Amino acid sequence: MAAQEFDVVVIGAGPAGAAAAATAAAAGLNVALIDHKTFPRDKLCGGLITGRSLRYFEEIFDEPLSVDPLERKDRIAFSYQGRPLGVIDDAPPLYLSMRWDLDHYLVRRAVARGAADMTGQAVAVLDMPARRVVLKDGRHIGYGVLIGADGVNSMVARALYGKSFDRARIGFGLEIEAPREESPEAAGIQVDIAAARWGYGWCFPKGCSTTIGVGGLLAENHDMKAAMSAYLAGQGIDAEACRFRGQFLPFGDYRKNPGNGNVLLVGDAAGLVDPITGEGIAYAMKSGQIAALAAADAILQRRPDTALKEYRYRLRPIHRSLRIANMLRPLIFRRGFQRGFERAFRSSSTVRRQFLKLLAGEVEYGAILAACVWRLPRLLRLMLPSRDPR
Ligand SMILES: Cc1cc2nc3c(=O)[nH]c(=O)nc-3n(C[C@H](O)[C@H](O)[C@H](O)COP(=O)(O)OP(=O)(O)OC[C@H]3O[C@@H](n4cnc5c(N)ncnc54)[C@H](O)[C@@H]3O)c2cc1C
Structure with a gap:
């Protein structure tokens, strides 16, 4: 033909x-x-x-x-496995x-x-x-x-x-669309930076529904459903009553x-x-x-x-x-560094702002790498557990 x-x-x-x-x-x-x-x-x-x-x-x-x-x-709340890390009210706009x-x-x-x-x-x-x-x-x-x-x-x-x-290097995400309960204006975005291993959890309230999900490297998350259920429980949602939908996601x-x-x-x-x-x-x-x-x-x-x-x-x-980004991500996700990243995130508004700018697509990784190298001693101090002054 x-x-x-x-x-x-x-x-x-x-x-x-x-x-x-x-x-x-x-x-x-x-x-x-x-x-x-x-x-x-x-x-x-x-x-x-x-x-x-x-x-x-x-x-x-x-x-x-x-x-x-x-x-x-304009409002985003960060947490780490459910523990609040801080809320930013004047975030660079996300849509x-x-x-x-x-x-x-x-x-x-x-x-x-x-x-x-x-x-x-x-x-x-x-x-x-x-x-x-x-x-x-x-x-x-x-x-x-x-x-x-x-x-x-x-x-x-x-x-x-x-x-x-x-399959050894792919990511995987699970999501649900939960019914909206509050007014869309009131509810901000929520991100949990450790809801999954080498990944995170998100709660995106929209006019029609709230998209809630977790995602991360498949090889590091042998039970993504359990991670999703735990994240939903933190949002007050019974996972048993939800139908999860999943999809692969290239992740590095x-x-x-x-x-x-x-x-x-x-x-x-x-x-x-x-x-x-x-x-x-x-x-x-x-x-x-x-x-x-x-x-x-x-x-x-x-x-x-x-x-x-x-x-x-x-x-x-x-x-x-x-x-x-592949070079930097162990600093956030690798087991040995994760607690340090949590500490740095909790104690430094600069770290929070940079992460937010990254999430909002307002800064490129070249600039972040340069900032990390430039501020390495301070970054390391933030990531290390604080010593008892006695
Ligand atoms: C759970 C999850 C949450 C995500 N959240 C975000 C987010 O909030 N923001 C963000 O920026 N990215 C997010 N992503 C990533 C984003 O969804 C993808 O990177 C983006 O959709 C890629 O666009 P694409 O056009 O390459 O592919 P797709 O959007 O997947 O489009 C591919 C198209 O190809 C069609 N197709 C497939 N196979 C065939 C075929 N054989 N013949 C004809 N047509 C075919 C499909 O029907 C589809 O329309 C998320 C991904 C996942 C899995």
């Missing part, structure tokens, strides 16, 4: 795929956006939108993010959304820019040597560059590497070489999630954008096989941040 030809085919229409399709269309490319789900669709996620996500959205879509609802939160609304909004933006809407279409065959995708409805779709934006269980990554991710294990020739992986499919905060929406959109720009360059030069080389070059700032 003759294939319908596109410059770029994007598989997966989450934040990474929508950003890729919108960027490719704006660059004048003929682009198809495929997703096996019909939108709006659900996606397990806290829905926390950071300053970084807002900046990237505006850069990519040329307008401020105006998804409805998007709730601003909460539901992925049901956000992702539908992003897809609509990509389609409005000219991407062919192939959501609700499952892929039957991915034929990389022939550079075509066969949809379940029988249509053949040819491409110059393929962008795999199909999330953590990526079929494109599986076709390239035999598996979507490494990003792909150094995300693709092959004219096939590029973006977002979760490339493992681009912050290994300390678990933030993935911002890097998903940014990697989608730069993959599409790399594809546009390669196609313009009639050398689609060079797309990966260009994409890797443009990905370097994100990879650098993830590399530094």
